[in-house]
Amino acid sequence: MSIDWTQRPVLRQWVTLVALAAMANVASVVPFSRHVMAQQPDQPTPAEQQNPANEPVPIQQAPVDVVAPAKTPARRVALFAVPKNAAIAQESLVLQSMLRGAVAKLDGVAFADAAPARNPDNLVRAASLVENGNEWLNKDPAVYPNYREEALNRYQTAYDMLLASPGGADMRLLGHAAKGLGVAKLLTGTQQEAARLMRQSLLVYPMQSSVEYAYTPEAQEAFEQVVRDTAAEASxxxxxxxxxxxxxxxxxxxxxxxxxxxxxxxxxxxxxxxxxxxxxxxxxxxxxxxxxxxxxxxxxLAAAPSLPVLQSSLKDVQRKWNAKGVGVAAQNLKEAANADEVILLRVDKNKQGEFILDGFTVRLSGDVAPTSATIAPDAKFLDNIRLFIEGQTGAGTVSDAGAVPLSMPLIRSVALPVSGNLGTTDVIDPNSQIFNTGGEEDESIVNEWWFWTLIGVGVAGAAVAIALPLTLGEEESSGGPKGGIHVKLVTLP
Missing domain, CATH: 2.60.40.1120 (Carboxypeptidase-like, regulatory domain)
Structure with a gap:
């Protein structure tokens, strides 16, 4: 498979940047506005009506709530990219990260990570407990007077389980657990700890609105105060x-x-x-x-049991870069990464700065299919990576529709009017210097840290002036810019 990109310049804009080799970037999150429907109040089941107190059962001894049935296991795909020579090792590493990120966004596919997380079973249980905790926060206090303690019990257990599986949870689940625990702590009288957890949740999952905290007027005001305090401090x-x-x-x-x-x-x-x-x-x-x-x-970092197999298999792959040799090593890599399929790529770079990929995709059946692609680090770089990965796996990418709310209080719980301008459904991005909740901002790959590595700006300690003629293009109806990026580096005296 070969991906070629054609320039259609419309507007040429010259941007002059002065940069050091260690160019840092913090990925921005574009704030947006959305409307969220509040949940409807639940009704107690006959069993709950007979036992409204519903004395808590220690979670460590027995399940306290119904655990959601497990989803159909996703096809697990691992990916490894090796440099064709030492000169391209850094670019190959960055490209591997980008390609793996594309695999992780596929529908019906799970990225098979070669760096395992401890206690992976904690994640499913914690997710269920978080949902159960939210259900308890929304119970009618007149029927369930101990609803605060029940919610706190579940959120605390979920939070502890996630911390015991470091690096395993996604940011939404972690943010949800911290948010729920913060609200439950506030409702049970631990204000200082509640504020810390709310801030923790806001930082790991920024797109939150104060109405999502309106279980009580005090909880909503506490979150708004956290936002104000966070905005006032230096980075x-x-x-x-x-x-x-x-x-x-x-x-x-x-x-x-x-x-x-x-x-x-x-x-x-x-x-x-x-x-x-x-x-x-x-x-x-x-x-x-x-x-x-x-x-x-x-x-x-502590070595996992899979380390020796990974190291030896990747060495074997580079020595025997053919379908037969790759097939044997790939089977070991699949087992080491607990994968169903594996994509093995060798990375090179031509004189035009384009990445030349060649390699093999080892299917679930064991069949080994050769693959190749040419991908330029231009305005369509991320799109071309996505297309390449979709072609190798036969899976589509999940559309990024924006942030999903963590949880919502019931209609009866929402206290209106709310204080200040924070009582809207506009999301809050704490990494924005002014907490802007307005329209989307234009993004450019030149603002991403990985872009400068891919184009070869990596001379440690060297100051360079970068004359960057950025060719902007008209947007098609299908979306996305057309244009090219050309970089001229001039070493400063």
Whole structure:
């Protein structure tokens, strides 16, 4: 498969940037407005009417709620990209991350991670407990006088289970658990801890509205105060070093780069930092970023049992780059990553700066299919990566319709009017310096940290002037810009 891209320049805009080799970027989240329907009050079941007190059962001893039935297991796909030579090793690493990210967005496909998380069974149970906790927050206090304690019990257990599976949960589930626990803490009289958890939830899952906290007027006001306090503080930084070196670093679910690195312009507060490398257990924890300061974090990753197999299999693949040799090594990689299928790619780069991919896709049946592609780091780079991955897997990408609300209070619980301008359904992005909740902003791949690595700006300590003629194009009805990006580097004296 070959992906070619044709320029159709309409407007040429020259942008001059001065950059250091260690160019940092914090991925932006575009705020948007939405309307959310509040939930309808539930009715107690006959069993609940007979036992309105419904004395709590310790969760560690027996299930207290109905666990949602397990979904049909998704097809698990692993992906590995190796450089054709040492000169392209860094670009190959970045490209591997981008390709894996595309796999993770496929419908009906789960990315088979070569860096396992501990206690993976915790995630399903925690998700069920979070939903049960929200149900208890919405119980009628006249019928269920102990609803606060029941909700707190479930949220606390879910939160603890997620922390015991570091790096395993997505940011929505983690943010939901922290939010629910914060509300439950507030309702049971622990205000300071409640505010900390609400802020924690806001930072890992920024797109929240105050109406989502309107279980009581006090809970909604507490969240609004958290937003005001967060906006008033100076941003800070996290400096991450890892052993082994070069591990991937995520902050609040967004890939920031590879250690050692410093992530700047982070909203003060507790951010969820995840670090992992293939063949090692994931590491993750909440790291408190001080206002206007920097926190240092040294992470030593523990080797997982799959590490020796991964290392030897990838070496075998590079020595025997043919369907037969790849087929044997791929079977070992599938087992190491607990995958059903595996995509193996070798990365090279031509004189035009385009990435040349060749490799093999090993199907669930064991069949080995050769594949190839040429992908340029231009305005259609992300689209072309998506198309390539869709072609290899036969799966479509889940549309990104925006943030999904964590949970909503019942209509009877929503207190109106609400204070200030925060009582709208506009979402709040705490990483915006002014907490802007207006229209979407234009995004460009030149603002992404990985772009500069892919085009070859990676000379440590060298200051360069980058003359960047950015060709902007008209948008088609199908969406997406047409245009090219050409970069001219001039070393500063």
């Amino acid at each position: 800070g930084s996290i400096q991450v070093k890892t052993l082994p070196d070069g591990a991937e670093v995520f902050v609040d679910g967004k890939l920031q780069g590879y250690a050692p690195l410093t992530v700047n312009n982070l909203t003060a507060g507790e951010h969820y930092v995840t670090v992992f490398a293939d063949g090692h257990w994931k590491w993750a924890e909440f790291v408190a970023v001080p206002p206007g300061g920097t926190v240092d974090k040294m992470v030593e």
